[in-house]
Amino acid sequence: MTLLNDRHRAPALDSIDTAVLQAMLAADTSESQRIAAAARALVPDPIEVAGYTVAGASVALGDAGGDVFDWSTDGRTITVSVADVMGKGLPAAVLAANLRGALRARSGAEPAAAVMALEQQIERDLVGAESFATLFHGLLDAEAGVLDYVDAGHGIAMHIAQSGAITILRSRELPVGLFPGAVRSSRRIAIEPGDALVVASDGLLELHDGSLATLELVAARYRDAPDIAAFVETVVQAARSSDPGDDVTVLVLARR
Numbered sequence: 043m044t045l046l047n048d049r050h051r052a053p054a055l056d057s058i059d060t061a062v063l064q065a066m067l068a069a070d071t072s073e074s075q076r077i078a079a080a081a082r083a084l085v086p087d088p089i090e091v092a093g094y095t096v097a098g099a100s101v102a103l104g105d106a107g108g109d110v111f112d113w114s115t116d117g118r119t120i121t122v123s124v125a126d127v128m129g130k131g132l133p134a135a136v137l138a139a140n141l142r143g144a145l146r147a148r149s150g151a152e153p154a155a156a157v158m159a160l161e162q163q164i165e166r167d168l169v170g171a172e173s174f175a176t177l178f179h180g181l182l183d184a185e186a187g188v189l190d191y192v193d194a195g196h197g198i199a200m201h202i203a204q205s206g207a208i209t210i211l212r213s214r215e216l217p218v219g220l221f222p223g224a225v226r227s228s229r230r231i232a233i234e235p236g237d238a239l240v241v242a243s244d245g246l247l248e249l250h251d252g253s254l255a256t257l258e259l260v261a262a263r264y265r266d267a268p269d270i271a272a273f274v275e276t277v278v279q280a281a282r283s284s285d286p287g288d289d290v291t292v293l294v295l296a297r298r
Contacts, residue, residue: 081106084139089115091184093235096120097270098293100243101281107289108134108175109243110142114149120182121149124196124241124293125218127175134173140164141175141218153181153192154226161218161226168219175218178211178241180295182233187297189239190228194218198244200257204236208261210254238296240264242277245288249280260292270294 081102089096098111108127113120125141127134144163148156157179168174178199180191193199195217201209215226233239240260250256260277267273274292281290 081135084110084112084142086112086114089113089120091115091117091120093298094120094182094184095270095296095298096122096294097274097296098291099274099278100289100291101245101278102135102289103245103287104131106132106135108138109245109289109291110138111241111291111293112142112145113293113295114146115184116150118184119150120184120295121145121180122182122239122241122293122295123177123179124199124243124291125175125177125179126196126243126289126291128173129171133171137164137167137171137173137175140167141177145179150181152228153179153190154228156181157192157194157218157226158224161222161224165219165222169222174220176213177218180239182295187233187235188230189233189295190230192226192228194226195220196241198247198254198257199239199241200261201231201233202238202240202261202264204234206261206265208258210257233295233297235297238264238270238294241293243289243291245281245286245290246277246292248286248288249284249290264294270296 096113100109100111108129110125112123123145127137141164144160176196177194178196180189182189193213194215195213197213199211247256263276264273277292
């Protein structure tokens with residue numbers, strides 16, 4: 043599935059994620075229908091911010107998976123997230139929905155503070171499930187073109203400059219849930235006109251040789267695509283026509 047694209051609230055699942063859980067528990071539909079409804083509810087609504095395009099897609103390995111992507115805006119900033127919860131199927135999908143809701147409750151917050159608060163909120167769920175999550179979470183100042191971000195063990199993000207130069211944004215921190223209480227720190231990059239941020243899950247790497255060198259091939263696909271929607275669709279079709287053995291997710295934040 044492909045989509046183009048309030049400030050701080052009390053830590054809680056937002057209405058979308060509540061709907062996800064309700065869909066999972068609905069008694070008058072089959073299990074596969076409930077899972078499909080949950081997956082649809084997790085797709086973020088389109089947003090419009092002058093000078094920017096946000097797009098993303100996720101293809102689960104089965105009926106549901108542990109990948110989740112999200113974005114939101116208050117008109118001045120854009121918050122973007124990609125997370126990959128360890129595990130497969132519905133248990134991982136439920137944890138991913140909880141993670142997304144916890145981040146949504148902190149949309150617009152400074153990324154390091156948001157991730158530390160998130161970890162405190164969902165620590166018990168992750169520990170109880172013997173799981174963890176890798177996470178890329180960023181906050182863009184749209185006017186300044188500056189992105190502050192935290193990469194918690196994810197490491198599958200790159201900055202593609204208008205010139206075509208690629209910078210892989212390597213992770214320097216542990217995944218969420220492995221060391222609760224750890225102090226997080228954010229880093230900063232500039233998103234100039236013509237630049238793009240591309241964040242993916244590790245399933246995208248498995249479409250090729252599984253190494254980070256795959257990101258160079260992905261960047262080439264991005265440059266060759268006629269537009270961002272077409273690029274995202276190439277990822278979707280590649281995931282559906284092969285067997286990467288994992289969920290495949292991609293998110294693009296581009297400045298026009």
